[in-house]
Amino acid sequence: MSPLNVSPKRREYEVLPSLNVPGIPAVAPLPTGETEDTRRIVERFGQDILAAGLHNGLQTVIVKPERLVELAQFIKDEPKLAYETIIDVSSVDRLELPIPEGEPRFQTVYQFRSYRRKQHLMVISPTQGDDEHPRAPSLTPVFRGATWPEREVYDLMGITFDGHPDLRRILMPAHWPYHPLQKQIPLGGEEVPFSLTWDDPEFETLGTQILPAESVKPTLPPGMNRRHMIINMGPHHPSTHGVLRLVVELDGERVIKVDPDLGYLHSGFEKTGEHKRYKDFVYYTDRMDYLSAMNNNLGYVLTVEAMLGVEIPERAQVIRVIMGELQRIASHLLWLATHALDVSGTGMSLLMYATRERELILDLFELVCGARLTTSYIRIGGVWRDVPDIFLDRVRHFIQTFPGRLAEYEAMLTESPVWRERLEGIGVISREDALNMGLTGPMLRGSGVDWDLRRDMPYSGYENYDFVVPVSQRGDSYGRYLVRMEEMRQSVRILEQAVANLPDGPYKTNDRKVALPPRPELDLSMEALIHHFKLVTEGIHVPPGMYYHGIEASKGELGFFIYSDGSGRPYRLHVRGPSFNNLYALDHMCQGAMLSDVVTNIGSVDIVLGEVDR
């Protein structure tokens, strides 16, 4: 394979040595102190725990890879720990960090969650093998939910997981020669020519692909059999909600196996994020789950803010809650519209009714930030601008009209016998399976796990609001439908409280190291000018360390894992997209179902491909 044909020109300003503060890059410090949980783990594993304690407020354990699986089993089975589910698997390539001689280059990072005890645990493990061929033990025997995240780590970081049942590439094409998140792999892409004459050498590399796009003969996914009918659903299929490709093995109309083929929309957000300053990545988060941009902004921003330790003013917090809940309703409305469309056919009116209400919310977004879809309204340190005066009235109007409309939709669907027959008993996920597969959001609540990050690990002041977390014990598509419908109602309740209690005050933090000073101050204060200059050129410096923060986005837990080396850009940025982890359940849900149920199940998982593929 030919080497990467990255365009030869590199703009220089990004690596000006004068901007780099001494001591960067720095390794994340080891966790300190101890908690109940880490003490138990250290007692059990003794010398094999390299470090344990709190890091950035997170319970963190660094364990030798040899005992990683044992540790996972232990924290899952030990009743006093009861970490029931694996939230995320990610990894760090420490090639550019000043790590001590002899330490392995790669680390794998796991996030565990105990829903019963409301605890979060980060487990870090160095890899085995040499730096060229890193290996790590697979956690799939303990948690099925690790299957796809581990495939992703293998695909993007090149860490081989021993004992993984199905270690294939997941996002990149099967014949891709590199593991793009490794630090020696350049960002790639093409320089945009700034010249205005075609003779300029800048144009020489324009339009050349990084790799030749060879067409490959498709191979059958492992475990499938040509004896049955193999159907290719997608990537261009009306109800795969984007460029999702499903290879479906059918016996008549019965589904035997479904293998989702992802990556058609892979945009390399994580790699891009490592080359953007912290404040510049906010705009990229919009494009991941493009149906809930506000939630994505919020999730990212909260992670960075927690690492910085900034206090966010009360008004900004409430505005964020308003935006988050509006976005949740908008996202659920589009889910309802497309779900009804998938299940019932194009003539069904609900699609248009639900989008009509969504329009009202998008109008509100346009009012506050000028954009309807990719809002980038929530910024590090607060929000972009204060809401206009008329905004609250418009929200109140929405709150008044929306519940009535929602009741109309429920009248069309909830008790309709055809609708119930299409959803009841379809895509059943038991409580144990939901936990084991690491599902989150309505998928989890639809299976009877009473968990909502807004209530159980509150952020942005959600602890001040009175709302109910709907849970359904049914575990089928109908249960998830009921959960989402009720969530919209509860969002309206939160909105009512937030609108009634919106305090006066600043809409962004006064911390000059984080947020820009107000424009008038620049004319009067030299210090403000310096701060402005430093923020605009260098951006925010985040202290070395790592942090994971999850928020309850409309589709599930949206988590960001950031490893900072102290510079103005994240050293490693990982996104835990709820759609990605929830989509893993599709094969499980479709076993023995009919072809029509595949469509119902996709709708019921509620995916956005921008987030699945990232």
Add this chain to the structure above:
Amino acid sequence: MDWLNLIVFPILRTVVLFLVLLTGFAYLTWFERKLLARFHVRYGPNRAGKFGLLQPVADAVKAMFKEEIVPSHVDKPIYLVAPALALIPALIIWAVIPVAKDTPAIADVGIGFLWILAVAGLESYGLILAGWSSNNNYSLLGALRSSAQMISYELPLGLFLVSILILAGSFSLVELVDNPRAWWEWLWLWVAFPFFFICILAETNRSPFDLPETENELVAGYQTEYGGIKFSLFYMAEYINMITTSAIMATLFFGGWRGPFAEEIVWLGPVYLFIKVVVLLFLFVWVRASISRPRYDQLMRFGWKFLLPVGIVYMAITAVLAVLLK
């Protein structure tokens, strides 16, 4: 002047009928889009001509000037014949429907009922052959669904037709409309109308029974591999079928051309028939906009376990009534 009656007049009638039906098809698409748009709180076509009235013309021109693509993996002769096979039954079924007093559309053949059943049975061939010859998994599934669905729903449909036949006492549709009916006959007929209508929905592959072409599962079902004018022929078949079946329902259940003064003024007959057909077509669109689609196996279960027994019971009671009361 026997040859005039035998050849010229039937040909003239056929030409007029075809013209009316094809125009009717074109404006039915407009009617449906406009209505559906209203149900959806949209405007519908409103750019081509006043109220979008020229939209069907534009669509027709577009379809005709599209490049003819025959995929390389299809069974070519069958692939080409299938759209015509789908369209022809929809057109010829009209021959026996009375449009005014003593006037069938083409011919009063005396076996009108059998004609309807026979031609309706032919309809599924176009779809099945299209799906089969396309050599595509989606088309095949669509074709299989359509054949199973049509066979299943033709049974109750036939049973209801037989019941009506028992009451009418004649195979001819012309006589059916001409003969007066007792009031209890009308009431008893209307009891059957909802079930008959459901069968008709399934028979015409209309939403919510559009499983052979469920765009959300099978992309476009049996017509996935068709484009341009060949696709339009399927489209035409579906919509002309809607008109035809509406006319049949109007004839069987609502007195066809009958209405005030229709006996005296002959040209009022077609007008009344037209009005009744439009009302029934509205029903088609209304159902499409508000009722969601069942799953394929649920559809089958509904047909065999509900409609068929209902049809049998209805036929039995009709027979008893006919013996006792007529």
